[in-house]
Amino acid sequence: MLLMVSMNSFLVRLIDIAAALLGLILTAPIMLVVFIIGYFDTGSPIFKQLRVGKNKKPFTLIKFRTMSVDTKSVASHLACTTSITKLGGFLRKTKIDELPQLINVLKGEMSIVGPRPCLFNQQQLIEARDLRSVFDVLPGITGLAQVNDIDMSTPELLAEWDQRMIEAFALVDYFRYILMTILGKGSGDRVK
Secondary structure (H helix, E strand, C coil), rough: HHHHHHHHHHHHHHHHHHHHHHHHHHHHHHHHHHHHHHHHCCCCCCCEEEEEEHHHCEEEEECCCCCCCCCCCCCCCCHHHHECCCHHHHHHHHHHHHHHHHHHCCCCCCEEECCCCCCCCCCHHHHHHHHHHHHHHHEEECCCHHCCCCCCCCCHHHHHHHHHHCCCCCHHHHHHHHHHHHCCCCCCCCCC
């Protein structure tokens, strides 16, 4: 069983690397355009934020900025909708804001599929995930909870769905969650 889990993890890591490289190459023109428009939109098109990674190790998540520069560093569901820029609304809806996270995947800080990484100040979610061993895996860009519209505004429910995904994970799920995300399933993190 341990060998199977180890081989599955190795295979997922290889697929992560290949998919992230391919994704970065294919979306480079889109990301360049978003970067330029984002520069004129906020003056700072890239957003970096410290997040909780595997084994609760901190890492810097990279995204396209969707909120004004002066927005407080809180979970999206605690931010105000007036903070979202016009470009940011489009980026969130299309999930293009997530593309720079492919760099996090290449660096080994994230997987394409896994539980969404939370902030260190989201104590209720951290505790719920600790109880369910969610931090034993790499966080991801998308996953079971995200394609089912479950976000960080419901920490206990999110942790339950994260655990469900981890325990039942099969390679076919990896591709299914990616496809569901590309096809627009899930609405992303809520903003109040």
